[in-house]
Amino acid sequence: MDHNNRQSILSPTGSLVKHIESQRVRTHLTKSLPTFYRNIEEALDTRRATQSLFSIVPNNWQTKNAVDFCSNDYLSWNTTGLIRSKFLHELSLYPDFSVAAGGSRVMEGNYPYIEETEQEIASFHGAEAGLIVNSAFDANVMVWSALPRPGDAIVYDALVHASTHEGMERSLAIQKTEFQHNDIESFRETLVSIMDSQPRIKQGRRSILVAVESVYSMEGDVCPLAELVEVAKEISQGQGNIQFVIDETHSTGLFGPNGTGIVCELGLEDEIAGQDNVQFLAQTFFKSLTSHPLWPTAQEKGVLSVPLADGWEERPFLTHIVTISTRQKYIYWIYLHLLSASFYVLPVKHPVVPIEESRLRVTFHAENTAAQVVALVEEVFAWVEEIMLIEEGATERKITRAANEVYEWMEREGLKGFGMP
Missing domain, CATH: 3.40.640.10 (Type I PLP-dependent aspartate aminotransferase-like (Major domain))
Known part of the structure; x- marks a missing residue:
């Protein structure tokens, strides 16, 4: 993607800005609070200081221009509306269905429909x-x-x-x-x-x-x-x-x-x-990745690592989840690069994964296309090329373009972290 055609990732209502702002330490705002609330904020500030506070932010991958490589809607049943239509159809078959249990299941809140559903699920799995x-x-x-x-x-x-x-x-x-x-x-x-x-x-x-x-x-x-x-x-x-x-x-x-x-x-x-298409997309990803001319160099220099790429052709089946790693200080840089190209992947860091093992988690969905997967790989290597130029001193830049845009904004806002030098 041409740099001039990239979207700004600093929309005030976007998920990135909301997430970064949610990690702002608030000690100076809590001094006047009652002890109980001040102690809670102090505990939260411990997380905010390391950007490890889980917060609820908008899901921008659900917008029309975004490409979802991060959600767990693997078969795209939600985005295609299939779940909604099946639910409404099922509901129409039971006009007297009660939407309130009236109590816990062990306290007279049980009802036949849920037992039938559980038995169907068990039968489906051979249990x-x-x-x-x-x-x-x-x-x-x-x-x-x-x-x-x-x-x-x-x-x-x-x-x-x-x-x-x-x-x-x-x-x-x-x-x-x-x-x-x-x-x-x-x-x-x-x-x-x-x-x-x-x-x-x-x-x-x-x-x-x-x-x-x-x-x-x-x-x-x-x-x-x-x-x-x-x-x-x-x-x-x-x-x-x-x-x-x-x-x-x-x-x-x-x-x-x-x-x-x-x-x-x-x-x-x-x-x-949707299984077959997800398998095809995983194959497309690994084929595009390992055939790219920069792949051997990126591996050798330690700029890019995709553990599941080794021996992918010999596996009887490929999973819909792929992890991408780079030097730890670059994890957010590659994430921000992909985000600026409208590819939504998930950056994963401690405590979800061990310290110093942060990575990007990419998930393929039935509704993704081969063209989107190939474009994702191309953007990964566009970032690799940019970071290699920086490491070789072949450019005056010290930070990749997308990361620099975010860090300049963070500096103006008095924010830190997220791979910011």
């Missing part, structure tokens, strides 16, 4: 039963705080979601041990260690519960589930006391027969208590 809860976060907290019994152990992948950790903290498990991310041998060693140190588990009187995700939302890679299951069978020696709990939040709808998820894709239902 015995289902339970609807408020969110995937709540589901993980609920499962991991309730299922492990005293004397049980939990083994979890090092990169499971924060909600899993929150649930595990509340559990009754006697031991919680992580294994290295997607590492079969580390998983095996962890199971053996627990068996050796916990006699009741080795005797089959207590269990090991394994926490993994089918698709890891901040890495975009796939769990080697079939291999993990085989290792668990070997270590448990047929006792059946190693059970898996799979978080399929980011694979349901995209993998497996009719979108049933990776567990069904691998035919592991009995072992575990």
Whole structure:
């Protein structure tokens, strides 16, 4: 995209400005507040000072000129209106449907429709039963705080979601041990260690519960589930006391027969208590990325890293989530460059990911086009070319154009952070 045709990313009502302004430290405004409110603001200021306060801002990717590479509407059911039309049709089939429960489900607030829905969901996934809860976060907290019994152990992948950790903290498990991310041998060693140190588990009187995700939302890679299951069978020696709990939040709808998820894709239902277009878009991304003439140089210089690009052609399926990394000080620079080209991706930093592992999270959707994906890759390399000129001293610029525009505004406003030198 020509620099002269780029949009300004500093709209006063835009998501970027609103987000940056939400991180402004407010100590000088809170001195006159009552102690209770002042203490709350002090706690919030701790987050604001590191730009890690989660705030609610406008979603500019929903505007007509934006290209959505950041939302979780993977199958584009929301943007196409499919969910809305299906909901209204379903509602018309039940004219007497009550929209109020009248109480919690355990206190006379249950009703037949939700039970039918849960059974349909269970059947869809080849499971015995289902339970609807408020969110995937709540589901993980609920499962991991309730299922492990005293004397049980939990083994979890090092990169499971924060909600899993929150649930595990509340559990009754006697031991919680992580294994290295997607590492079969580390998983095996962890199971053996627990068996050796916990006699009741080795005797089959207590269990090991394994926490993994089918698709890891901040890495975009796939769990080697079939291999993990085989290792668990070997270590448990047929006792059946190693059970898996799979978080399929980011694979349901995209993998497996009719979108049933990776567990069904691998035919592991009995072992575990728009798809085509998204695959095509992922293939288009990796092909465009790895065939670009600047790709080898960008990798060699450490300016650009896309971990899932290695060996992408050999994978049986590609996920809809891709992470892009660069030098940590440049994360916001590349994000702002893509934003100025109307490509909305998600910058992810600590505490969502480990310190010094910030990255961009790119998600492909059924409604995205191959042309949009190719254009995204071209913009990534336009930024790479710009940053390489800066590093080589071939330009008077010290900061990329889009980042410089934002930082000049931030300096005028007395704001800091977001990669600002």
